Amino acid sequence: MLEVRNLSVRAGKTLLLEDVSFTLNEGRICALLGANGSGKTSLIRALTSYYPHYQGSIMFSGQELRNSSKREKASLHALLPQDLPQVDIVVSSLFDDVEGGTGVLDGLGLSRLAGRRLISLSGGERELVFLALMLSRKASLYCLDEAEANLDPRGRRLVERSMERLKREGHMVLASFHDIPRALRFADDCLVLDHGRLVFSGSVGDFRESGLATSLFGLVERCFTSEDGQLVKLLLEACDEDVGKGGEA
Amino acid sequence: MAKTGLAVAALILIIMALICLMAGSTRLDFTRVFTPGSVESIVFMSVRLPRVLAAALAGLAFALSGLLLQVASGNDLASPNIIGVNSGSGFAVLLFLCFLPQHFLLLPFAAFAGAMAAAVLVFTISSLSTRLSSSSSLILAGVAVNALFNALISTLSSLKPEVMGSYSAFSVGGFASIQPSSLVAPAVIILISSVLCIAIAPVLDVIRLGDEIASSLGYRPRRVRMLLSMLASLMAGAAVSFAGLLGFVGLVTPHLANFLTGGGGRRTVVMCALSGPTLVLLSDLLARTVVAPGELPAGVFMAAIGVPFLVYLLTRRARHA
Numbered sequence: 167m168l169e170v171r172n173l174s175v176r177a178g179k180t181l182l183l184e185d186v187s188f189t190l191n192e193g194r195i196c197a198l199l200g201a202n203g204s205g206k207t208s209l210i211r212a213l214t215s216y217y218p219h220y221q222g223s224i225m226f227s228g229q230e231l232r233n234s235s236k237r238e239k240a241s242l243h244a245l246l247p248q249d250l251p252q253v254d255i256v257v258s259s260l261f262d263d264v265e266g267g268t269g270v271l272d273g274l275g276l277s278r279l280a281g282r283r284l285i286s287l288s289g290g291e292r293e294l295v296f297l298a299l300m301l302s303r304k305a306s307l308y309c310l311d312e313a314e315a316n317l318d319p320r321g322r323r324l325v326e327r328s329m330e331r332l333k334r335e336g337h338m339v340l341a342s343f344h345d346i347p348r349a350l351r352f353a354d355d356c357l358v359l360d361h362g363r364l365v366f367s368g369s370v371g372d373f374r375e376s377g378l379a380t381s382l383f384g385l386v387e388r389c390f391t392s393e394d395g396q397l398v399k400l401l402l403e404a405c406d407e408d409v410g411k412g413g414e415a
Numbered sequence: 416m417a418k419t420g421l422a423v424a425a426l427i428l429i430i431m432a433l434i435c436l437m438a439g440s441t442r443l444d445f446t447r448v449f450t451p452g453s454v455e456s457i458v459f460m461s462v463r464l465p466r467v468l469a470a471a472l473a474g475l476a477f478a479l480s481g482l483l484l485q486v487a488s489g490n491d492l493a494s495p496n497i498i499g500v501n502s503g504s505g506f507a508v509l510l511f512l513c514f515l516p517q518h519f520l521l522l523p524f525a526a527f528a529g530a531m532a533a534a535v536l537v538f539t540i541s542s543l544s545t546r547l548s549s550s551s552s553l554i555l556a557g558v559a560v561n562a563l564f565n566a567l568i569s570t571l572s573s574l575k576p577e578v579m580g581s582y583s584a585f586s587v588g589g590f591a592s593i594q595p596s597s598l599v600a601p602a603v604i605i606l607i608s609s610v611l612c613i614a615i616a617p618v619l620d621v622i623r624l625g626d627e628i629a630s631s632l633g634y635r636p637r638r639v640r641m642l643l644s645m646l647a648s649l650m651a652g653a654a655v656s657f658a659g660l661l662g663f664v665g666l667v668t669p670h671l672a673n674f675l676t677g678g679g680g681r682r683t684v685v686m687c688a689l690s691g692p693t694l695v696l697l698s699d700l701l702a703r704t705v706v707a708p709g710e711l712p713a714g715v716f717m718a719a720i721g722v723p724f725l726v727y728l729l730t731r732r733a734r735h736a
Contacts, residue, residue, distance in 0.1 A: 240631075
């Protein structure tokens with residue numbers, strides 16, 4: 167379990183996160199939502215030891231992150247960052263010190279990339295290579311920072327399947343998204359940030375009921391009847407008129 | 416495959432060192448090299464061997480220094496020249512030649528002190544920046560310190576134009592007047608640092624992946640980058656103290672090693688440690704044979720070899736980008 171209490175992070179004079187508190191549980195996928203600049207990347211960085219000097223507490227199963235050793239930190243969290251490194255090395259070299267070597271690439275159907283140089287890959291291919299690198303690590307919490315931004319539909323499905331596998335294996339998954347309807351389709355919980363403050367923490371169902379999808383992201387829920395008579399609820403981008411109605415849509 | 420590549424590189428280095436030991440304006444009968452008091456013995460032990468050792472040590476130090484700086488800065492164009500280590504060292508040498516020319520034997524220590532002073536200045540300035548990434552701030556601080564020391568060099572050379580003769584040979588780099596005694600301290604520093612570099616190869620791999628991934632693996636990337644840069648400055652300063660401001664080897668060799676090994680891992684560090692001395696030995700061999708019995712600075716040929724290769728690498732990268 168991950169318990170974050172009163173977390174605040176500064177970079178110089180800029181307050182990146184302010185008094186953030188929430189809990190993540192094992193075996194669940196949590197979607198991290200928020201507008202650009204809301205603090206999603208800062209929160210993921212804070213949870214993966216990027217900011218050594220934070221206020222508040224980040225407790226992994228009762229163990230404070232800042233007091234953990236290097237080896238312990240490596241076993242607590244694994245990361246797929248938003249900004250991927252452009253390093254001129256052969257992809258298989260990334261997996262030299264990984265248990266099982268490039269086997270994880272094979273498992274994702276990416277063995278064709280093993281012999282290529284990282285800088286020769288497209289943005290999406292590079293994303294998948296670093297997804298494989300993240301999956302090759304044994305950790306409690308897996309963080310994915312806008313992992314689907316560069317991916318085609320097949321790549322997105324691969325990311326989703328990977329997250330679902332981590333969930334089945336009992337890990338915690340925290341993934342930031344801009345495609346909110348997509349995130350809500352397979353996430354169990356969600357955190358919503360606004361200007362560095364946490365404005366929602368709870369289940370996806372509660373988020374749908376909260377009206378924040380409309381007030382923060384301009385989305386409205388619409389009901390459709392499918393061909394077999396089932397009622398289907400979809401979140402859609404709202405027009406100006408819908409936004410004016412707030413959460414009633 | 417990787418081990419074969421390293422074995423071939425080691426063999427090429429040994430052959431190059433042997434050629435350098437044999438080549439020169441005086442033809443040596445190698446059967447008499449180990450005869451005490453013979454001309455061959457004197458030339459070999461007091462001229463050829465120190466020169467070959469100096470070239471190999473300088474190549475080793477600059478190559479690994481360049482590799483460490485490229486990893487630490489996250490910038491493939493980083494080298495001891497970029498972060499101001501060489502210009503700091505050059506300024507210290509010029510200062511020394513202006514005010515203490517009679518203590519010529521202390522010149523290597525002045526070069527070393529200048530390199531370290533520049534490094535400390537770069538790290539202090541870069542640590543003040545919290546908004547920039549640590550790699551960007553290090554490079555920007557390096558550019559600023561470089562500019563500062565180059566301005567000081569220009570000022571000093573304008574005020575004391577008579578010392579520029581001694582300084583110009585130092586600024587290009589070479590091994591024409593190597594004193595065996597000047598090699599001892601730098602050799603100890605360079606060899607210990609090189610072993611350390613090979614030992615920490617896995618850390619270099621992690622830092623290359625960027626601050627976020629390195630942090631997630633439990634490293635403190637800013638601190639590691641600083642330590643890597645200090646080690647790089649130590650090695651570059653040690654080499655500058657006897658080889659002068661030999662450029663390009665620190666920039667080109669890491670790319671060559673990366674190209675030959677696929678990049679990453681201990682094999683790249685070892686390949687760098689083997690290729691650097693080979694390149695400098697080749698440059699020095701050309702420097703003293705092309706216009707024999709005259710001699711050109713080794714730095715001239717280092718640039719002649721390095722520039723085309725660097726252009727090739729940049730165009731190759733541009734095709735991938």
